[in-house]
Amino acid sequence: MLSQKTIDIVKSTAPVLEERGKDITTHFYKSMFAAHPELLDIFNHANQQQGRQQTALATTVYAAARYIDQLEVLIPAVTQISHKHRSLGVKAEHYPIVGEFLLKAIKEVLGDAATDEIIDAWAEAYGVIAKIFIDTEAGMYREASEQLGGWMDFKEFEVADKVEESSLITSFYFKPKDGSQVPAYKPGQYITIKLHIPGEKNIVNRQYSLSAAPGQDYFRISVKREADHEPAGKASNYLHGHVNKGDVVELSAPAGDFYLDVDNEAPVALISGGVGITPMMSMLETLAAKNSKREIVFIHAARNEAAHAFKEHTQQMVKELANARSYVAYDKKTDEQTMCDVEGRISAEFLKEVISSDSICYVCGPVPFMGAVIGHLSQNGIPEDRIKFEFFGPAVELSKAQ
Incomplete structure (x- = not known):
């Protein structure tokens, strides 16, 4: 439970976070990756280079400041982000690293305006928010691993087929390499594919929607070949040009909060x-x-x-x-x-x-x-x-x- 003083201080920072949020998050990612390059194996580099990840985090931090006394308002966003984190393999031990470099970024970007009182209040608030994410994601990891055919992080799948669907889109069919059952999922959810691309220093992770109904003995994703330029086309071009029937890739268990409500009979x-x-x-x-x-x-x-x-x-x-x-x-x-x-x-x-x-x-x-x-x-x-x-x-x- 946060003290009223902490709540008041954090809420008072909302206007400056709205204005300078992207400056802070850009500085945060640059500093964190310099100190912890191993985290580059988790994050989507294309979203980093395009500035989308920095903008998304800035929006989240601003929302946290604005609704620090009504954290229930943030639950839909927490759920959506937690699904992505679970699918990418973000773990509890990563949160202290993020907290350390986020607080440093706030201090370094805002300078004297970020007093010790403000930094201490944000440290306390971050601890509460991080615990919400950690607990939510722990439940998601348990659910993913304990379901029939489930697993915790990434698992090897073999490409069972590769089918051209249009001039731009090709489907990839994946079956578990160990011959196990494909777990159930909700129609609309996605998986993360982990790619070890020759010449790339870091692992490339991309999330793709499952394009087939659940209940099959395979996963199917259907990938659009992006233009041959960095960074957006790196994964799609590799999949189209180099991943073929018989190859082995690593996949996460299905995730996501966008899915069809199959029990609803409404139009x-x-x-x-x-x-x-x-x-x-x-x-x-x-x-x-x-x-x-x-x-x-x-x-x-x-x-x-x-x-x-x-x-x-x-x-x-x-x-x-x-x-x-x-x-x-x-x-x-x-x-x-x-x-x-x-x-x-x-x-x-x-x-x-x-x-x-x-x-x-x-x-x-x-x-x-x-x-x-x-x-x-x-x-x-x-x-x-x-x-x-x-x-x-x-x-x-x-x-x-x-």
Whole structure:
């Protein structure tokens, strides 16, 4: 329990953390990695180089200061971040390191403004917040390892198949190398793949949504080949160009708080852009396997038909479901395309026309796409608690992404 004095001091720092937060977190990561380079084997280097991780941490620190007397407000964020931490292998022993370098960064960036009283208050507050994360993640590690077919950190899987789904996306099928059972997971969750790329000093970790329904004897991820430039394309290009059938990789157990509520019978809308189709495939395959009678709307936006992954498979599933409809949006309509319901961007008017107002909406895709779609759904009167969305990498502020 924090003292009222500590709460008051921490809350008083919120305005400066809002203004200087990214300066602090940028300094923090630079100093921490210099002292503990082994942590580079855990963090996503692309998110570091693009500044997304620094921004995400700055937002979290600011929120902690603002709501230090209402920590229950932070529970959804703690849950989301803890899933990512568990999937990457962040452990309790890492938190004291983070705390040490975060406090140093606050002091060094803010200078004399960060008095001993402020640093002491933040040290106390960090201890309380770190314990919440540690306890939450300990429960997640137990759940991952104790489930049927589960394990604690990373486990070897063999590439059972590699299938081209479109001009941009290829699927990889993984089976446990030891022949054990594939654990259950919730449709929409992701795994982390650990890659040892020749020439790279550090391990490369990437999180990919599972693109098949649970209950199979394999995991499937479907990976978009990014442009041949650093840092975003490092993992995807290696997977596309060098990981083949028979190769062995290391995977984490499934994680994530973005998933289909399979017990709810309310109308459901699955809305994706580009490679954001991957968790939606897991959800749609799950609904198809259940022969669901729910009202289902499946909407996918792609550059064109060549870049549209799973198009025949989704059409077939939608056709077989009793109350399902599908719609396709392409950047530009051409005579060669056999399917295209929307040319260009998906509008609020279109979404209002095809999605029932009582639907639960799941959204995944590039950040600008999600920002626009979520804004449209809100404009159309869909309540916030019925709009679910997933980010690839650290969460960012959607209002600034539209």
